[in-house]
Amino acid sequence: MSAAPPIEPLPYAEEQAERILGAEWRAIATSAYRWMRVGRALDGRMQALQRQGRVGFYGAATGQEAVNVAAGLATDRDDWIFPGLREQLVALVRGHALATYAHHLFADDRDPSRGRNMPCHPSAREVHYVSMSSVIGTQISQAVGLAYALRQKGAPGVSLAFFGDGATSSNDFHAGMNFAAVWNLPVVFCCANNQWAISAPTERQTAATTFAAKASEYGIPGRKVDGTDFVRVYSMLRGALDVARTGRGPVMLEFETYRMTPHSSSDDPTRYQPSDWAMRAASHDPVARLQSWLTALGVLDAETIETIGRAADQQVRAAVEEAEATEPPAPASLTEDVYAPLGSRESPGTG
């Protein structure tokens, strides 16, 4: 085994942190750290359970926690999230109960989506987290349509479209970016670039200098951001949300991260990743980076870190235990929700 790689610390002195995150910077950063540990604990537990055959599938977000937690904390209640594969933590931070999400992971009778979608594909309307398919990119133009509806109804929200680096090659990336720019809509396009589309690295996905560079030709400002630096991600998101919210049109942010796990439980990255990838990724671990920074500034000490970690593990264990003990969906539910119940005239409304 090689020695543990050096962690790249976050480069902010206290005054800078306060300038970027505001007077409450300690509370924001500590809350972010707690959530990142929940995400990390969930990924660890679920990957183990998948290997044991206790859950069907799992797609970890390990390495992307800073982006997800920052998005959860930086957005408002009125905003809408159109996720890709790895944004479930955004829903949790926005208030979707971990216990409910666990029911989804086990596709059981208390899963709000009634066990119909694969694990890691939750629907959480109560926190404006839109149902996702496994199709790449389709959510991008949908996010644009919802932004149109927000403006049409005079609502204050912003629509956030999350997608991976691979999705920048999809039809709907092009359509969504173009429509949003032409219509000048409140959309923040969030490219979660973990540098791998399953086995395809960045240089096989695009010849552009960055993914963010694509934005300018649509007439959209695009910025590449270190996605493992919570402080930077949070501040860039706040800025982009402000632009969108004040009628100044869409923004694209590319968050560069390092995928620290296989693409999903069905993938073997030793077939295509270079042997030093894991080391490089580990030195950009967003949780470790935030932890070492907060420790250096005296916001967290070893004991608090230990307590936070234990609490995260316990939360995850409790949620998983309850879900695993829940019955599968009732057989009759198989044929429900294909169409509205007969005679129903309901509208989804704006909530």
Place this chain on the structure above:
Amino acid sequence: MTEMTLVQAVNRGMAEAMRADPDVLVLGEDVGVNGGVFRATEGLFKEFGESRVIDTPLSETGIVGAAIGMALYGLKPIAEIQFLDFIYPAFDQIVSELAKFRYRSGGQFPCHVVIRTPYGGGIKGGLYHSQSTEAYFCHTPGLKVVVPSTPADAKGLLLSAIHDPDPVIFLEPKRIYRAVTGEVPDGDHRVEFGHARLVREGTDVSLFAYGAMVGPTVEATESLEKEGIRAEVIDPRTLVPLDEEAIVASVEKTGRAVVVHEAPRFGGFGGEIAAVLAEKAFYSLKAPIARVTGYDTPFPYALEHLYLPNAEKIATAARAAVRAS
């Protein structure tokens, strides 16, 4: 009642729905200033403005994707796809997303979008302005598929589609946009989905046809009548949901069935009607079920008159069915 063409009825339906409900809006290519290439949206831009009659960039996946997002927030978008032949860039949005939002979210995200699109041949449109690919959509649970054949049904079915809580593919037979006129009820006239229209009553053979094929099918009954064959014509109007009861009841009466559509035969919707009859009216059948359809070829340009079913082909099939027993 007002006499109008089928395309005028579509236009009237949209205008009335938009007047009644500010959440209803129209989006598509050339639908605004230009009023649509078939003029289906004529006058709407002037009356409702650019925020409700939206000229989109040229991208079908963008149109349907955006319509889905609008519907998720409670708008009632009517997306126009200029020709059914150009819908395929949006196929992913329709089949993978629109049709499945309600199901995959456990009912949290119903997604009510109406997609209007002209379909079918007979206008010298060649391969890419002529096809009838309704079967693709009928094969996707979660979608409703509607095909009017008269001006009154065009308005009535469209208003039902706009008020339906589920996604609707609304196929407009462009060949008869202006070729037929008819009386259309004024006001909020709705035709309920899942109810076939008895076009003509008969006792000897049941002819099933929808969209632009209803015309030649009725024409066929006139020559059959002269030979003493009384043919019944049923227009299902909505392919999903399908009025199986009416189809079965007709064949229980006549004992013979001919299914007509423009689409290729293999895997076409006619096979579904034939299967329903085989399952539920088998013991009433006095002759094999016949299909009069397009050929299993791409849609031709110069020879479209040979490709399309016509009154003569339909009459021949009906006659054969009657003579079989």
